[in-house]
Amino acid sequence: MMRTVEKWGPHLEQSGWIAVPGDVFSRHLFGGSSWRILSGAELSPAPCLLLSLDLKALPELRLDGVSLLPLALNLNCDLGEQAQEYQFDVRTRQLHWLSSACPAGHQPAPEERFPEPLPERCVSLRPMQPEELPGDEERYWSACDSFLGGAGFLRVLGAPVWLAEPLDAVCVCGQHMRYVASLGYEVSGEPSVFLEGEQVLFVGEMAFYFFLCADCCRVRVLSQPSS
Numbered sequence: 001m002m003r004t005v006e007k008w009g010p011h012l013e014q015s016g017w018i019a020v021p022g023d024v025f026s027r028h029l030f031g032g033s034s035w036r037i038l039s040g041a042e043l044s045p046a047p048c049l050l051l052s053l054d055l056k057a058l059p060e061l062r063l064d065g066v067s068l069l070p071l072a073l074n075l076n077c078d079l080g081e082q083a084q085e086y087q088f089d090v091r092t093r094q095l096h097w098l099s100s101a102c103p104a105g106h107q108p109a110p111e112e113r114f115p116e117p118l119p120e121r122c123v124s125l126r127p128m129q130p131e132e133l134p135g136d137e138e139r140y141w142s143a144c145d146s147f148l149g150g151a152g153f154l155r156v157l158g159a160p161v162w163l164a165e166p167l168d169a170v171c172v173c174g175q176h177m178r179y180v181a182s183l184g185y186e187v188s189g190e191p192s193v194f195l196e197g198e199q200v201l202f203v204g205e206m207a208f209y210f211f212l213c214a215d216c217c218r219v220r221v222l223s224q225p226s227s
């Protein structure tokens with residue numbers, strides 16, 4: 001469902017966090033297999049865990065009964081703008097994939113695939129800088145530079161950087177889903193912040209947006225192309 005609001009303006013002046021490599025005291029994780037991804041069907045390639053956020057260290061996202069928030073998506077399948085969705089259970093650390101399997105022919109060549117799981121890294125969250133907030137047109141473009149190929153490609157809470165019309169999501173229970181995080185991309189030629197070797201976090205000129213219904217522990221991942 002679309003809402004007609006601008007991609008920049010004072011309503012997007014809300015600061016959030018950028019995921020950066022952390023140390024042993026960090027509470028959040030990039031990649032890894034701390035959550036088990038289950039599905040009713042054979043999922044190949046499988047979705048992977050991108051981030052596991054420790055909500056005890058994220059006071060803006062205090063949710064009753066939800067202490068961890070897993071953010072997962074299928075990086076090894078070209079789904080275009082098709083939504084991905086899953087439900088998670090904090091008690092069992094299981095993630096139930098609800099979207100269908102990757103259609104044949106939509107997978108990259110084996111040598112181009114991301115490792116499953118992604119390498120696990122400790123993550124800290126640094127505050128977004130003023131130029132990473134799309135509070136006006138000039139800063140919208142600087143926020144895009146950070147989100148697409150810059151240091152701020154993994155945003156948590158705060159204002160999203162929309163590449164096209166702002167997205168909205170309504171859960172199957174009828175409640176509005178809250179925007180919680182987004183993934184832009186890294187550019188090749190420079191070492192990845194989180195991955196090993198020459199691979200960078202890039203699946204195409206697009207961004208992914210994570211929406212949460214806390215009552216259902218359900219996450220929907222929507223995407224937008226950058227052109």
Ligand SMILES: [Zn+2]
Pocket residue numbers: 171172173174175213214215216217218
């Ligand atoms: Zn719901």
